[in-house]
Amino acid sequence: MTETTDLADCSAIELLQLYRSRRVSPVEATRAVLARIDELNPKLNAFCHLAPDEALTSAQASEARWRTGRPCGVLDGVPTSIKDLILTRGWPTLRGSRTVDPKQPWDVDAPATARLREAGAVLLGKTTTPEFGCKGETNSPLTGITRNPWDLSKTPGGSSGGTAAAVAAGMGPLSVGTDGAGSVRIPAAFCGNFGLKPSFGRVPAYPLSPMGTVAHLGPHTMNVRDAALMMNVLKQPDARDWTSLPPDDTDYLAHLDQGIHGLRIAYSPALGFAQGIDPEVAAAVHAAVQQLQAAGAHVDQVDPGIDDPLDISIGLWFAGAWTIWNSLTVEQQALADPDFAAEAEQGSKYGALDLQRLTLARGALGSHMRQFMQRYDLLVTPAVAVPAFDARPPASVPMTPRSMLGWTPFSYPFNLTQQPACTIPCGLNRAGLPIGLQFVGPMFGDALVLRAARAYEMIRPIARPRLDF
Numbered sequence: 001m002t003e004t005t006d007l008a009d010c011s012a013i014e015l016l017q018l019y020r021s022r023r024v025s026p027v028e029a030t031r032a033v034l035a036r037i038d039e040l041n042p043k044l045n046a047f048c049h050l051a052p053d054e055a056l057t058s059a060q061a062s063e064a065r066w067r068t069g070r071p072c073g074v075l076d077g078v079p080t081s082i083k084d085l086i087l088t089r090g091w092p093t094l095r096g097s098r099t100v101d102p103k104q105p106w107d108v109d110a111p112a113t114a115r116l117r118e119a120g121a122v123l124l125g126k127t128t129t130p131e132f133g134c135k136g137e138t139n140s141p142l143t144g145i146t147r148n149p150w151d152l153s154k155t156p157g158g159s160s161g162g163t164a165a166a167v168a169a170g171m172g173p174l175s176v177g178t179d180g181a182g183s184v185r186i187p188a189a190f191c192g193n194f195g196l197k198p199s200f201g202r203v204p205a206y207p208l209s210p211m212g213t214v215a216h217l218g219p220h221t222m223n224v225r226d227a228a229l230m231m232n233v234l235k236q237p238d239a240r241d242w243t244s245l246p247p248d249d250t251d252y253l254a255h256l257d258q259g260i261h262g263l264r265i266a267y268s269p270a271l272g273f274a275q276g277i278d279p280e281v282a283a284a285v286h287a288a289v290q291q292l293q294a295a296g297a298h299v300d301q302v303d304p305g306i307d308d309p310l311d312i313s314i315g316l317w318f319a320g321a322w323t324i325w326n327s328l329t330v331e332q333q334a335l336a337d338p339d340f341a342a343e344a345e346q347g348s349k350y351g352a353l354d355l356q357r358l359t360l361a362r363g364a365l366g367s368h369m370r371q372f373m374q375r376y377d378l379l380v381t382p383a384v385a386v387p388a389f390d391a392r393p394p395a396s397v398p399m400t401p402r403s404m405l406g407w408t409p410f411s412y413p414f415n416l417t418q419q420p421a422c423t424i425p426c427g428l429n430r431a432g433l434p435i436g437l438q439f440v441g442p443m444f445g446d447a448l449v450l451r452a453a454r455a456y457e458m459i460r461p462i463a464r465p466r467l468d469f
Helices: 012-021 026-044 052-067 111-118 161-168 185-191 224-234 279-294 310-325 338-347 352-372 401-405 446-459
Strands: 047-050 079-083 122-127 174-179 194-197 216-221 264-267 298-301 378-382 421-428 434-440
Touching: 012 026, 012 052, 012 224, 026 047, 026 052, 026 079, 026 122, 026 161, 047 161, 052 122, 079 111, 079 161, 111 122, 111 174, 111 224, 122 161, 161 174, 161 185, 161 216, 174 194, 174 224, 185 194, 185 421, 185 434, 194 224, 194 446, 216 224, 224 446, 264 279, 279 298, 279 378, 279 421, 279 434, 279 446, 310 338, 310 352, 310 401, 378 446, 421 446, 434 446
Parallel strands: 079 122, 079 174, 264 298, 264 378
Antiparallel strands: 047 122, 174 216, 194 216, 194 421, 378 434, 421 434
């Protein structure tokens, strides 16, 4: 870091080093991030709730702890944001929806929020999401359109679009997103940052998603080390999540730099079924795989032998939408995003037998992928089949399975299988938009996914957008 570096562009690990050496205080860093938010959020619309006074009070308490050499946790003083699907004590969690009453008690922290608070993170506010996280772009009747910091005319993706846009634009180095069909990885790919969907249950959740056991929580950062540090915090157990995994005492930072020499990587350019892959995306991912091979990995181009599970993903998702819809009053339903209403209407068509058959098909897919991963340490694919497309308001296109997820065939399969997967930038297209590379690990192989992404990051460091809008 140079003397002229804006503190808003520093990583969490860089900030912690600066606090430790007393060259910078948490208050200075928080003020720099808040200034960046004041400058850019009116254009990006990445935050739907900001708490600058609370953030500065928290930063002042952190500064006092650092002054005595007693930080309260591994993220003490680091500016951090929370996606607006995740409960945060004292702030409304509106889930991108006009159907949620903001005037109610907000006295519970979700596990992720609680762990970040315990680790000393300075919480800045809540980031935007489509209504109930219902789509792979970030727009809603409540918060409007969120935009991509690489090109304001483009979507940041979704449903963690506010989270990805905020991190990419330097509006806090850390943020938490959710991923039910790609909602961490899609916006990370579109916004050019690092996003991890951990193994299901590795990051506890409460309350559990109405969309069921496809929904994961994970970090968005601008480098892999920050994500590993964040995972060390987020993976701590919480008894409120009965689906969470047993405690994991792995330090995800400890072996991050071991490289990929000798690892067995399956490279699948289309998973055997994906169509409509942008040629520039395909070329950038192919070049990245060649770099992995040059770094010592053993790479086989091979498909895992699965059919497109879109019907499984959509069926389970639409059934979840129908469940939420039936918890709303008629008056609330009239306020809903037309896209969410369309999903719920399609979900109404699934009966118990249909859902049981989808669940059995999902089980067969999960079993197949666990067996496939016995032959390989990692699977590599594109993150998303296309670069970021135009930002648009709700109900711009009919809500069909293909319009919802057909352009992101590499994401939803691994929510169904619950495997850890991440995306990391691997280049730009001719229009200057980021392209994402996806690493998929075996179930519970979160540390290995982070290690592989770090190895690629050492070859091609993550760059920020120019932010000259």
